Amino acid sequence: MIEIRQFGWPDHEAVVGLWASAGRDVVPRDELAAKLQRDPQLFLVAVADQTVVGVVLGTYDGRRGWILRLAVDPTRRRQGIASGLIGELEARFAALDCPRVNLLVLPEDTGALRFWQALGYLPCPDVLCSKPMTTPEIRIT
Template identity: 35%
Template sequence: MTELRIRAASPDEAEAVLAFWKESAQGTSVSDDVHGVTRLITRDPEALLLAVADGLIVGSVIAGWDGWRACLYRLAVLPSYRRRGISTALLRAAEERFAALGGRRADAMVLEANESGRRLWTAAGYEREERWRRWVKPLTD
């Protein structure tokens, strides 16, 4: 692998990001479409961080900051590039972003069934929060 670069995604990369997530991420979201990804990047141009090697998206994390909470979503690495420190580099960049914005704690959304994901988050120093559960309500049909 040549040099790994961590950078913010651009709106014209929405389709490439979706294709990357389809191959590399577990689970789906109601925002998994070009409009949803483009809206995220337009609202917060620094939120969607990409790891790029040889012009190829090999990793991603959404580092969402709303002024109150620092939330991590879609940490994913291309299967053929795993175990090379890419998730560590992405998390470091996300955590630096949060610290610069005044974030005090980062929260990560992790699927219960994602065994490797849970191990990754634990290895990165994150702990499961037992007191809370996520409650959701779809806003569209």
Template identity: 35%
Template structure:
């Protein structure tokens, strides 16, 4: 898989991928999420291609204290080939190069397959409660 930074021409393919992977939600406008990411550390928005086809994405960031990853997606027909692992390794390497000491991520409750994937990569469930507050609504 060829991993590279997201380009604006990738938008439709990335949104389609996110939808096929069931990552989109009515309260999050994926186009708005992309626009916001392109304004902050766009080099940490990565896509993966196989034979010229966009098949994976990851949107990462580092706030100076912790790294985060969102929208990790691998095309359902391309899963179980190590592509998610490759993309997470690329994210981890980029964050580590920025001096990021720890990477956090969130998994929707009940998504056992995704939890198992991250556990295989060395991530552990931490005894935390995730809180959120929307400051700007996506209309």
């Protein structure tokens, strides 16, 4: 039996290990702490026999929901865990009256694209632009 519930800090090490084993970037602890201040109910884990076997990080900015860092233990894939996590996350977005949910898929990841399309997510011809927000150097003159 799989239980899907909100992330708690005791889950942190297991989530980091799961992201790493699934080839996902690990979100730094300070970024997670900041995220949890806004919408902690959108950070979910799937647990089987007291072991974290899946995770998804959702966020909502008041206009759009975003799905980030979905990962399932490689030995537990194709058991409905990812679909269950997304179903619960979508229900939580709906409870917030979120009108649209977005996510990013790498173009070469055809398996992921098929998964998301099967859940009703359609590709958009948008262009992603990104800028790292680093702390500017302070110059004393």
